[in-house]
Amino acid sequence: MKSQKVLTKQNTSPTRRDFLKASTAITAATAAAPYVITSTALGDTNTPPASDRITVGHIGVGGRGRGILNGIRSVPDAQSVAVSDCYRDRRDMIAKVIGGESYQDFRDLLARDDIDAVVVATPDHWHVPIAIMAAQAGKSAYVEKPLGLSIDQVLACQKVFNEQGVVFQYGTQQRSLAHCRQGCEQVRRGAIGKIQSIEVVCPNGGAGGITEESDVPDGLDYEMWIGPAPMTSYTVDRCKPPGSYWIYDQSIGYLAGWGAHPLDIMVWGCDADLSGPIVVEGTGEIPSDGLYDCVYNWDMKIQLGDIPVTFRPGADSTKFIGEDGWIDVARAKDRNAASDPGLLTQSLAPEHNQLVVSNHHQANFIQAVKNDDPNAAVSNLTDAVRSDVISHLCDIAVRTGEKITWDPKAQKLVNPSQRAAAMLSRAMRGPWTLPTGDA
Structure with missing residues (x-):
């Protein structure tokens, strides 16, 4: 097993979103040069352009993880771009479905600068450790319930997310009913x-x-x-x-x-x-x-x-x-x-x-991330x-x-x-x- 990576929120390198926003600012004059923009990147009446979408990585895509992934994919403002799972066939299959990358080690997914948020739908004992590493990497997290394996884990999670100021959404979807x-x-x-x-x-x-x-x-x-x-x-x-x-x-x-x-x-x-x-x-x-x-x-x-x-x-x-x-x-x-x-x-x-008020648990999470507002998450x-x-x-x-x-x-x-x-x-x-x- 590779050594545990140190993940922090501080990162000054340009992100994918920075690049895309700069690209969409090209003037009509410079756009006359050879340049191809796909219809997916531009968006349509139902889908925002790529520069305005929240990019999501999915860690754990078993039964519950796939259900959440389907919910994320139904949100126009979101784009699922990466998958990590301990089962090779499972992660590769889902990565192919979303047209994204597949990772055996979730830390490689967290290391990507172009991912805004992650879904943690692993077995219970992984919820808090992965959520904390995600927050330290500057990523918001949708974390399946239950929260921690102990009270110390629960309080540690609270401390790190409060310090990092990223959005947390708990998987208690009854709040969106x-x-x-x-x-x-x-x-x-x-x-x-x-x-x-x-x-x-x-x-x-x-x-x-x-x-x-x-x-x-x-x-x-x-x-x-x-x-x-x-x-x-x-x-x-x-x-x-x-x-x-x-x-x-x-x-x-x-x-x-x-x-x-x-x-x-x-x-x-x-x-x-x-x-x-x-x-x-x-x-x-x-x-x-x-x-x-x-x-x-x-x-x-x-x-x-x-x-x-x-x-x-x-x-x-x-x-x-x-x-x-x-x-x-x-x-x-x-x-x-x-x-x-x-x-x-x-x-x-x-x-x-x-x-x-939330009528769609995943959409509420994506909107909170898009607005950079942890208080807007219905399951805080x-x-x-x-x-x-x-x-x-x-x-x-x-x-x-x-x-x-x-x-x-x-x-x-x-x-x-x-x-x-x-x-x-x-x-x-x-x-x-x-x-x-x-x-």
């Missing part, structure tokens, strides 16, 4: 009165998975796939779902992998988690046989200031219960419900619109940290059997046990380290 925004806006405007409690549910994890060692498939760079996680033998269930979601070396399971969605809706619909200490306790099962070893069948009790929250397996929804009624914001529109159904359809007055990093930390607190509480208290303002545990404090971070396999600022 109108019915989810409607429900959260109604809660925020006080339509159900003061919140009394919240109920959060999401799909469960599970046990199983083949543990027997197998030959690494031809074309898979397994060394890079494992990356900063502990090296272990390849098995047929490790590098594909649900293994890539339910193995603790690589994730914390659906506590975060799916819990990111309804927990994100919780912080979007209210600021209860900022109102006081967060206290988490609960139970869950950890498989002792098979490959999968993340918490499942959890039953969490969370106190957000003076508001009690339950978090359990089930369908994907967040139910806000107030003194004057309730609203249940579900992933599926036909499952949205409220004590007063009219709350789900009534128009809101302008003064009640507190949330960023500040909120991603809020919800992801709660997932990690749940994991720590189950694995230690302790009541865990978090100070959301200081962003630290309150009087933690030695065991709980140790779970704030994860060791990274060399030569990989967690960058935390300008290199």
